[in-house]
Amino acid sequence: MKDGGRLMAAIEIIDDILSRRRPAADALKDWGLAHRFAGSGDRAAIGNLVFDALRRRLSLAWRMGDDNGRALVLGAYVTMWGKDLADLDAVLGDDRHAPEPLGDAERAALAGEVRDGAPDHVLADVPDWLWPEFVAAFGERAVDEGRALADRAPLDLRVNTLKADREKVMKALSRFGAVETPLSPVGLRIAAPDGPKRLPHVQSEDAFRKGWFEIQDEASQLAALLAGGLGGGQTVDYCAGAGGKTLALAAQSRNAGQIYAHDADQRRFGDIRERLKRAGVRNVQLRGPDGDTLSDLEGRADTVLVDAPCTGTGTWRRRPDAKWRVAPGALELRIAEQEAVLAEAARLVKPGGHLVYATCSLLAAENEGRIAAFLDANPGFRLAAPGDAWLAATGEAMPEGLRAAVGDRGDCARLTPATSGTDGFFVALMQRAE
Numbered sequence: 001m002k003d004g005g006r007l008m009a010a011i012e013i014i015d016d017i018l019s020r021r022r023p024a025a026d027a028l029k030d031w032g033l034a035h036r037f038a039g040s041g042d043r044a045a046i047g048n049l050v051f052d053a054l055r056r057r058l059s060l061a062w063r064m065g066d067d068n069g070r071a072l073v074l075g076a077y078v079t080m081w082g083k084d085l086a087d088l089d090a091v092l093g094d095d096r097h098a099p100e101p102l103g104d105a106e107r108a109a110l111a112g113e114v115r116d117g118a119p120d121h122v123l124a125d126v127p128d129w130l131w132p133e134f135v136a137a138f139g140e141r142a143v144d145e146g147r148a149l150a151d152r153a154p155l156d157l158r159v160n161t162l163k164a165d166r167e168k169v170m171k172a173l174s175r176f177g178a179v180e181t182p183l184s185p186v187g188l189r190i191a192a193p194d195g196p197k198r199l200p201h202v203q204s205e206d207a208f209r210k211g212w213f214e215i216q217d218e219a220s221q222l223a224a225l226l227a228g229g230l231g232g233g234q235t236v237d238y239c240a241g242a243g244g245k246t247l248a249l250a251a252q253s254r255n256a257g258q259i260y261a262h263d264a265d266q267r268r269f270g271d272i273r274e275r276l277k278r279a280g281v282r283n284v285q286l287r288g289p290d291g292d293t294l295s296d297l298e299g300r301a302d303t304v305l306v307d308a309p310c311t312g313t314g315t316w317r318r319r320p321d322a323k324w325r326v327a328p329g330a331l332e333l334r335i336a337e338q339e340a341v342l343a344e345a346a347r348l349v350k351p352g353g354h355l356v357y358a359t360c361s362l363l364a365a366e367n368e369g370r371i372a373a374f375l376d377a378n379p380g381f382r383l384a385a386p387g388d389a390w391l392a393a394t395g396e397a398m399p400e401g402l403r404a405a406v407g408d409r410g411d412c413a414r415l416t417p418a419t420s421g422t423d424g425f426f427v428a429l430m431q432r433a434e
């Protein structure tokens, strides 16, 4: 396909997503099934156009004076893909599958800057109902944080130190330009490609099949390292899902001690067994309401990690359609779940043991707000300094970027795309009194 046909496809897919409030992945899949002739390069380019247009939906709509697929996709092509009006005219004129040529108003909008007077949430590409939460979390930096969340994310990998080291994996992935992550000592990063290019499918590499690495954002790696650094023989990953953190904790433990992977919904375990096997993990037991519960661990666990259900606002770089699908009301629901899960998990912590609370949200209501409420209701717990856990985990002082994420207050780590180059993530370590 030429770019004209790709633009047309992206426009149709965006209109489908917006009119039916569908997940982008579903709309892209349906398009792919109905257009089997499209090659993998076409699919990647169309997917990138769709996601880029959604990343900057509000600012593109403001610039173009319209919020439909055509406005968003043409806007993204010119402002995000390094194209100019001459390129676009050529593409639109060159192909009978291309969208209609530009009208005068479109041409003027594409040639100029974003129109004056755009509200901050539009400049930040954040839904208006969530904007007060962003301002509460970031104050004057709120627009910059929103903008960074609208960028493409790199692909981060965690080296599985049970089977490999960073040098070995970096060498195996050298043709993708993998480099060391700045904060995680076990991380590698492949930069986000631009325009139509896509990230490599690293799961089809031999090194992946041999269990040398997992895909995991650097912020999640840091959270697991901090939790693992708290030590002790019995660790519970209370909201384990498909085991991203469980695998990281197991690698750090070098298969010593016992790790319990638990989830309220055991379907969320997904392919966790296969992942554990591939990674060479031998010290994880799966627990949940359908089988063995954690009742034998009440008051006995050394460390309990709560990777809580949340709005996922910190992951919008990877799921730009999610930011327009998260509904008002979702925040209250997540907060109620977070309160419940913290209360359940806290019961497992032994005297002197630790409770770690983590979210991939940027909203203070899901982070500092939850910790403050929990500590109020549970005076037997207090915040613990991340620096000690990091030292125990890595043998080194926290790197500058992580110190900055912990900030002057020195209590919780707050990572964001704008300040840490990671997904948005929050981690609080708490210790139960002896």
Ligand SMILES: C[S@@+](CC[C@H](N)C(=O)[O-])C[C@H]1O[C@@H](n2cnc3c(N)ncnc32)[C@H](O)[C@@H]1O
Pocket: 220, 238, 239, 240, 241, 242, 243, 244, 245, 246, 262, 263, 264, 265, 268, 307, 308, 309, 310, 337, 340, 341, 344
């Ligand atoms: C953010 S996800 C976990 C991601 C996972 N830790 C990882 O690193 O891949 C949150 C998980 O919490 C689970 N969950 C929600 N409420 C829970 C509860 N009350 N008890 C245990 N798990 C719960 C959800 O089913 C979901 O799998």
